[in-house]
Amino acid sequence: MKLRRFSLTAIVGVGFGLLVAVCGGAVLFTSVTANIKNTRDLLDSTAHLSLMSIENIISASFDPISEAVMEIRDFVEDGEIYLSDEHQVSELMSGVLLGNRNIEWVTFTDLEGRTWGVGRKKNEEIVSFAGQAPRELQLRNFFSVQGLSGKPQWGRLLRSDGRIFANVSVPVHYHETLIGHITAGVSMEHLSKALMEFGADTNLTTFVLNDRRSVIAHTGNGALDDVEDTRLLTPLDQFGDPVLAALPSAQSVATQRSQSRFGLDVLQVKANDEGYIILTREIEGFGYRKWIVGQYIAENTVGDEIRRLAKSALIGGVILLFSALLALFIGRRVAEPLGEIAERASHIGRLDFDNIKPMERSVILELDKVATMINSSVEGLKAMSMYVPRTLVSKLLSRGLEQTTCPREAELTILFTDIAEFTSISERHSAGEVAQMLNDHFAILVKAIEDEGGTVDKFLGDGLLAFWGAPDEQEDHADAGLRAARTIAQAVAAHNKAKPDKALKVRIGVHTGPVIVGNVGGQDRWNYTVIGDAVNVTNRLQGLGKGVAPQAEAVILASGETIQRATQTDWLQNHGERSIRGRGAPVEIWAYVEE
Structure with a gap:
């Protein structure tokens, strides 16, 4: 029985206005939700920064106090002053008070609780004093437990003469024996004033x-x-x-x-x-x-921002509810096939043809035509992708096809490979076996090249041409080319060990130099390729491999230009300079042999 087709135009025409309302409401709802979250996050971040500023003010007020008592302690323990010389100690402590306006007093307390030091009066006069330390400053037991490594200890807040003081103490030792501690006090008035200014x-x-x-x-x-x-x-x-x-x-x-x-x-x-x-x-x-x-x-x-957000959310919710109720029927009928189309379009956009399932025919005329067209297009694209590298097409599309493919001069790193003694190998195997060996070999090469961000230019019989630095710009294209070459050499050696009856020896040339890169061709057939002297030099380098290590599983020859651009070359050995056909100046050769 022939299925009856319905026009998608009629269906969408009736519900177009409703769908616009739904989209508008959804966008408004999303915007309001995002604004609420952004506002909360901004308030959290602002509060965090504000409290952090307060903490910085506290640290800036109190950290120098700890440093001051440690400096006095160091003078005593290093023998630069003697606690028995009260005049010398008083001068040092007075200097500390003059150097830091936040410090109100500095004292030394011995193990018996006796204390002496200097302090600042309210009229800024600095005076010396001596007597019995208050109980809060008798820290003998604490610093005895702490030992020689005792660090500054902030004590309980003290009230004196109607003022509140924070205080910090540090132990003092003489010949590794605890003899007392030095304490400095800072009035909390300074902290309040600093916070008021903030x-x-x-x-x-x-x-x-x-x-x-x-x-x-x-x-x-x-x-x-x-x-x-x-x-x-x-x-x-x-x-x-x-x-x-x-x-x-x-x-x-x-x-x-x-x-x-x-x-x-x-x-x-x-x-x-x-x-x-x-x-x-x-x-x-x-x-x-x-x-x-x-x-x-x-x-x-702080409520104005919240009220504006609440009002926007209410309006957006009303619009969303109204639009959703009106468009419910249309959405149910259209969403499923359109979703399938969107899913397949996404796969096509990513050039992921292997995971696209054929679309089923539809009773809606336009959807049925689209399904038929997509199925045909996918089959055609699958066939075409066998001859056009998907990764290259993806790179060109992502960077802008017209701009990227226009021929230009650039410095690239080029890689050439060739299978040694391939003619004799071909004579020992059937055509099908040779083709399978080449397919397996090229699979190893392509994976290594693409893993390093390279572009496979073309297959040349039993050889391959690839390059780095275009269409994607790569600062480390020389390193990437060398890494890919080494990966190929190691993979070929591993393959030969696993399948000795299908062993292949590969020669690899790597060179860095200026080339012309872009589309070359005519009419409806173009190649995104590289041409220039650097390409020829690369080919000559791989040809020299048979003279460097003719029996090796794989040999890599890299030019001095590539070595100069690369950063990781300690695995290559310098083989001096060689003259190559077609180039007047000799080329410095660096080699790696995979046995």
Whole structure:
């Protein structure tokens, strides 16, 4: 029974407007989704960079303090100053205070808890002092356990004279015996001032917490207009900032990406009937407890972008739903055959003819014609691909056929191969056996060449011509050609060992030089090939192989020009210069023999 054909034009005509609506809605939906993700990612990245800047400020404020105490320790342990000379020690410590405005005091504490050092008053006057160290600075047991390799240790925050100090200590040894430790203190006022300068032009409030328990630095803007120094190191609920007071009950809204990639926590809180977004991250290294660096900002200052995205998403969703309902029937009828056509077109575009299944006939007239045409085209392309290298066509198409195939002069690396004593081999085997041997041989050659990005130009009887550097530009075309030649030599030797009755000896010539590359031919028959003196030199090189190693499984002769362009040539041996027919100047020869 003859199938009735229906016109695809009529079907598509009825549903064309609906399909446009579907496509428009889908594009809008995709765009909004991408914008939401991009906005979130951008906010995460911005928050990460902002908190990283805070961490850099902290490091820039405190790292020099650690370096200063280690320098003093080195002076003592190297014998350049003596702790018994209080005047000399005082001068050194005073110099440290003058050189670093952040350091407020430097002391030496012996194993009995006695301490002496210098400090900076509020009027910037530097004075010396001595006495019994506070309990927090008596670190004898700690540094005794640490031994000679004890590193700087940041201690508990100290409150003195209404000010908060961070302090770092380092052990001091005399003849490998622990005698005490040097401690330097820095006021947290300096950190708060640095953070205030960092956030002066933003709506962000910056803070540093001591393990979510107390405030140790605060910029003083936001929900808290002023910060008194005496408030620092007080619990969150007593500090006076309603946003930080609500931090323990905050709800986390962080994305998995922000937590896993940046260690960033994003929180939402309500304070004074207003919503706030809080960004926090833990850092270590400046005290007994972990520090929390963070910033917060009112929600109403960052909500405009989210609202615009939500509005776009709503509009896109309505359009998508409306279009999908109207086009559902048409999509079901047309999608399946069009999908098959698209799949086969994709295979054809990749020149992958072997994996294309024949299309089935269709009741829709136009689809039936397309199926018949595709099936015929695939068969024709399969036949044509047997005579035209697919990889070459793919390269030419990807780079632009007209521009790439126009003849031009270029420096390429050329490879010529030839089977030694092939005439006598042909006489010992039938025509079918000879053809199979050649096919197996050329399969080895083509794979090695294409694996290195080379272009197979043509087969010349029992020989092959290939080149590197066109149509794809290759900076290492000389290395690629030599690698392919060596792979061929080793593969031929392995093949001969596996099938000694079908053993072939191959000579390979490799040369680098200027040639003309592009389309050469006429009317409807063209070859993408190379011509020039360099091609002739390559052929002559492979011919010299029979004189270098006539009994070898494979011999490679490379010219000095190729060696100069290559970077990996230690496996080749210099055989001096040779004169070759057709060229006045001698050619430097480098050889590799595969026994």
